[in-house]
Amino acid sequence: MIALLDPCDRTTFPDPGQALREPNGLLAVGGDLSPERLIEAYRGGIFPWFGAGDPILWWSPDPRAILFPEHFHASRSLRKRLRRGDLVTTLDRDFAGVIQGCSEPRDAEAGTWLIPEMMAAYRRLHDLGLAHSVEVWRAGSLVGGLYGVAIGRVFFGESMFSRVSDASKVALARLCEQLRAWGFGLIDCQMTTKHLLRLGACEVSRAEFLTLLDHYGARPGYNKSWDDGTERPACAIQVAPPSSGDDSNS
Secondary structure, X not given: OOEEEOOOOOOOOOOHHHOOOOOOOEEEEEOXXXXXXXXXXXXXXXXXXXOOOOOOEEEOOOOEEEEOHHHOOOOXXXXXXXXXXXXXXXXXXXXXXXXXXXXXXXXXXOOOOOOHHHHHHHHHHHHOOOEEEEEEEEOOEEEEEEEEEEEOXXXXXXXXXXOOOOHXXXXXXXXXXXXXXXXXXXXXXXXXXXXXXXXXOEEEOHHHXXXXXXXXXXXXXXXXXXXXXXXXXXXXXXXXXXXXXXXXXX
16 A cells, blocks of 8 residues: 655655555655655655656665765776866756756656656755755866765765766766765665666665665765865766776776
């Protein structure tokens, strides 16, 4: 039975263990996208995902895709892209531009899940210092980036986009570098894709994810703007050296 959340009160989410197996992780329907509701959801390992015309749907899939910042994998082609020197990265410099870029349909998609209601909700979290963006620039133009929510020392990745080759990967490389420096322990990638696995993500059970979330989410976070006024060239981003025999170009 799927829980129905009343948008007029602060009904708490059910135990994530009650989520459906098919579709994987569907836990609840309804409620609202207020900052209070979203913060409660992320702290409980739950996130919203729904399309235009649908009710608000809340998910907690099993297994869960995660990325430890120190395990980010930069392929040879990505390391070469970083060294080219034509890209610059920033933090929280243009959150609105990043979320707009993420809302643009991909080549094979007719629509987007980032409808105006969702975009407004994350902009509110950004104003509270909880939602953050990484921007990638080329010659002064925004060409890629990503955004997500930070609670404690956990970053909940939401979406990324590229307007030039590998720009979203460069954004992720910058994010992982910064999160390592700040002592973040975990990036929630939500659903598993081959693309994420090639970048170093792995799958864990829902139970293991919630244990990690309890551990890292309780640590003091950075509930403020991440923009310190600096621009970091992509060629200066520190990534782990390739493992012996690695010839991946993905």
